[in-house]
Amino acid sequence: MIYEPLEDSILLEEQVKKLAKGTVLDMGTGSGIQAAAAARRKAVKKVLAVDVQKDVIEHCKKETKNKKINFRQSNLFQKVPKQKFDTIIFNPPYLPAEPKLKDITLEGGKKGYEITEKFLGRAKDYLKDDGIILLLISSLTNQHKVEEILTKNLFEFEILSKKHVFFEDLIVYKIQKNKIALKLGKKGVKNIEYFTHGHRGMLFTGKYKGKKVTAKSKLPKSMAEGRIANEAKWIKLLNKKGIGPRIIFSEWDFFVYYFVEGEFLQKFAEKSQKTKIANAVKDVLRQCREMDAMGIDKEEMHRPFKHIIMNKKPVLIDFERMHKSKKPKNVTQFIQYLISGRITHTLKKKGIMIDRKKAIRLARQYKKKEISFEKLAAKLF
Numbered sequence: 001m002i003y004e005p006l007e008d009s010i011l012l013e014e015q016v017k018k019l020a021k022g023t024v025l026d027m028g029t030g031s032g033i034q035a036a037a038a039a040r041r042k043a044v045k046k047v048l049a050v051d052v053q054k055d056v057i058e059h060c061k062k063e064t065k066n067k068k069i070n071f072r073q074s075n076l077f078q079k080v081p082k083q084k085f086d087t088i089i090f091n092p093p094y095l096p097a098e099p100k101l102k103d104i105t106l107e108g109g110k111k112g113y114e115i116t117e118k119f120l121g122r123a124k125d126y127l128k129d130d131g132i133i134l135l136l137i138s139s140l141t142n143q144h145k146v147e148e149i150l151t152k153n154l155f156e157f158e159i160l161s162k163k164h165v166f167f168e169d170l171i172v173y174k175i176q177k178n179k180i181a182l183k184l185g186k187k188g189v190k191n192i193e194y195f196t197h198g199h200r201g202m203l204f205t206g207k208y209k210g211k212k213v214t215a216k217s218k219l220p221k222s223m224a225e226g227r228i229a230n231e232a233k234w235i236k237l238l239n240k241k242g243i244g245p246r247i248i249f250s251e252w253d254f255f256v257y258y259f260v261e262g263e264f265l266q267k268f269a270e271k272s273q274k275t276k277i278a279n280a281v282k283d284v285l286r287q288c289r290e291m292d293a294m295g296i297d298k299e300e301m302h303r304p305f306k307h308i309i310m311n312k313k314p315v316l317i318d319f320e321r322m323h324k325s326k327k328p329k330n331v332t333q334f335i336q337y338l339i340s341g342r343i344t345h346t347l348k349k350k351g352i353m354i355d356r357k358k359a360i361r362l363a364r365q366y367k368k369k370e371i372s373f374e375k376l377a378a379k380l381f
């Protein structure tokens with residue numbers, strides 16, 4: 001069944017006409033509309049157009065005269081030669097198929113994005129480092145999910161055009177390889193993988209000189225400039241005092257540190273014995289005190305749920321909010337956490353009793369510099 005060009009084809013074709021370059025792969029070519037648009041461009045040398053349907057390929061071979069284009073039957077990349085393209089185009093079948101697949105030109109799997117997901121999982125091996133993918137999706141495909149898939153496959157993206165047609169929005173993406181991942185590769189980081197992301201930051205894992213590392217960068221679409229460089233600057237300073245994950249190298253838009261193995265403090269406390277927990281808590285207090293003395297505030301030490309990893313010793317992570325302060329609150333906030341969080345019950349269960357009133361009094365005295373940190377630590381429990 002040949003897919004007659006519709007609004008989606010036209011919307012994608014507009015971008016192909018402007019952006020296709022070098023060697024081009026037209027995935028799921030259908031009528032051959034995208035391949036033809038690409039081939040008409042001077043900047044395009046060659047086009048390989050593939051489709052899973054045999055009759056589509058036979059039809060295109062008969063109808064198309066342009067010598068730049070080669071047609072081949074292939075289920076996604078199965079029969080695509082191992083080579084890297086400058087441009088990859090795909091207008092995938094994207095509708096959810098309920099209850100089962102009826103039309104291969106329209107339906108992309110149960111949820112609609114399965115073919116796109118498979119395509120994106122393989123596409124990076126066929127794309128040059130400076131290559132582009134032009135991909136069309138519909139708002140019926142779960143745009144958020146597609147963007148997650150893109151990020152996880154180490155791509156960055158922008159929306160080139162959007163059109164509302166009947167009951168859906170058609171969206172054309174320009175997709176490129178994540179620039180930070182490329183830079184990391186050039187720096188010698190191997191096996192780079194997506195790890196996780198927050199509102200602003202994005203984490204990768206990889207191997208550097210045989211050791212597991214983490215790299216942190218801003219999310220490609222986040223506008224927050226300068227934060228990464230700022231965090232790297234603080235961690236380097238803290239590393240001198242034995243605090244934080246150990247930074248290996250950094251640039252303005254990313255930094256790389258040794259991966260911190262271990263579990264979060266709460267989980268560690270649930271599993272461990274009294275002395276070990278007490279030592280860990282004291283060590284965190286000591287690190288907080290060090291930061292107080294340096295006149296810097298980590299912020300959020302009163303809810304450090306995901307910010308303390310128990311390795312051989314507790315390692316504080318995530319210094320996104322670190323800033324200079326005349327009245328740093330690291331110690332007092334951590335005490336607040338010890339007496340008011342879920343950890344309080346765990347500590348009690350393990351025989352570590354912290355008297356709430358006494359703790360508050362000690363914290364106040366410490367804050368006013370009436371007692372030393374040593375005295376506070378000795379009296380707390």
Ligand SMILES: C[S@@+](CC[C@H](N)C(=O)[O-])C[C@H]1O[C@@H](n2cnc3c(N)ncnc32)[C@H](O)[C@@H]1O
Binds near residue numbers: 032076106
């Ligand atoms: C929505 S049509 C797009 C056709 C054309 N590129 C256009 O823009 O009008 C999707 C095309 O993808 C093809 N297709 C579906 N599953 C495929 C797969 N696994 N591998 C390659 N092509 C596939 C279909 O046969 C169909 O021709």
